[in-house]
Amino acid sequence: xxxxxxxxxxxxxxxxxxxxxxxxxxxxxxxxxxxxxxxxxxxxxxxxxxxxxxxxxxxxxxxxxxxxxxxxxxxxxxxxxxxxxxxxxxxxxxxxxxxxxxxxxxxxxxxxxxxxxxxxxxxxxxxxxxxxxxxxxxxxxxxxxxxxxxxxxxxxxxxxxxxxxxxxxxxxxxxxxxxxxxxxxxxxxxxxxxxxxxxxxxxxxxxxxxxxxxxxxxxxxxxxxxxxxxxxxxxxxxxxxxxxxxxxxxxxxxxxxxxxxxxxxxxxxxxxxxxxxxxxxxxxxxxxxxxxxxxxxxxxxxxxx
Numbered sequence: 448x449x450x451x452x453x454x455x456x457x458x459x460x461x462x463x464x465x466x467x468x469x470x471x472x473x474x475x476x477x478x479x480x481x482x483x484x485x486x487x488x489x490x491x492x493x494x495x496x497x498x499x500x501x502x503x504x505x506x507x508x509x510x511x512x513x514x515x516x517x518x519x520x521x522x523x524x525x526x527x528x529x530x531x532x533x534x535x536x537x538x539x540x541x542x543x544x545x546x547x548x549x550x551x552x553x554x555x556x557x558x559x560x561x562x563x564x565x566x567x568x569x570x571x572x573x574x575x576x577x578x579x580x581x582x583x584x585x586x587x588x589x590x591x592x593x594x595x596x597x598x599x600x601x602x603x604x605x606x607x608x609x610x611x612x613x614x615x616x617x618x619x620x621x622x623x624x625x626x627x628x629x630x631x632x633x634x635x636x637x638x639x640x641x642x643x644x645x646x647x648x649x650x651x652x653x654x655x656x657x658x659x660x661x662x663x664x665x666x667x668x669x670x671x672x673x674x675x676x677x678x679x680x681x682x683x684x685x686x687x688x689x690x691x692x693x694x695x696x697x698x699x700x701x702x703x704x705x706x707x708x709x710x711x712x713x714x715x716x717x718x719x720x721x722x723x724x725x726x727x728x729x730x731x732x733x734x735x736x737x738x739x740x741x742x743x744x745x746x747x748x749x750x751x752x
Contacts (some may be wrong), residue, residue: 458614461498462614464493465491467616472490472491486623490522490625490630491615491627492630494615502639503640507637510562512567513639514547518628536712540566540570547563556659558662568670568677569631570635571707572681573626576621577622580615582676583612584609584616584675585604586642588609590605590641591605594648599677604641606645617636647662650665682700682703698740704738718744719745727745735752
């Protein structure tokens with residue numbers, strides 16, 4: 448199949464499936480329908496997920512399939528608690544991340560760790576309509592540009608991700624549908640795969656002797672760039688959230704980035720396990736600028752004190 452035909456199929460198939468699942472989930476309702484703003488179908492990210500699994504090459508589509516399946520279980524079940532502070536969604540997300548790390552390590556080496564952790568930052572990105580999609584469009588364009596400059600034949604993959612996202616974004620950006628965990632998780636891992644290809648191409652050209660350390664460093668830079676873009680796009684809502692709900696006054700941009708990197712239910716669970724009922728106060732101005740207040744903020748306080 449010609450590459451341009453692959454792109455066209457990806458775009459059209461995403462458009463069709465997005466429409467189908469929007470109508471279907473509106474009729475099904477349940478946990479696949481949010482009763483806000485007149486009602487919004489949730490989990491429509493299954494449309495781009497299916498297209499990515501079908502059109503991404505093996506073994507990368509297997510990684511997307513793994514994270515998407517565990518995420519969709521979360522979407523279907525909803526926010527049900529297993530313990531007083533552990534939800535089904537947190538367990539499934541953690542399980543999906545671990546499986547992607549382990550299987551991905553076999554495929555691409557140490558950078559699989561960061562590919563799997565893309566799930567975290569896209570989970571936070573998806574808390575505001577359109578942000579996850581915009582981040583995908585920006586960073587897939589960056590990935591395409593670098594791969595073309597490096598004369599890599601893999602340049603077609605970020606373009607495929609770009610057109611799939613383009614086929615989905617319209618209704619999500621307008622707030623008429625929600626991609627759900629299956630959408631943001633699969634977009635995160637798919638973009639992580641594109642980053643892995645970029646990192647491998649650059650590391651091979653720059654320092655083949657120190658390939659793995661250089662590859663990991665490049666991947667980390669792309670990972671942090673994505674987090675920074677998401678933090679910038681969500682800066683207003685993050686400012687409101689940090690001040691009103693976490694009582695972090697005058698939050699810095701570092702706090703925004705740290706929330707993207709470590710926020711959400713899974714990050715809060717890890718903080719709870721590590722800190723117990725302790726609350727750490729950060730006073731160093733440099734640490735505050737870097738977002739240390741958000742990093743160590745423990746949302747589970749000891750009410751007996």
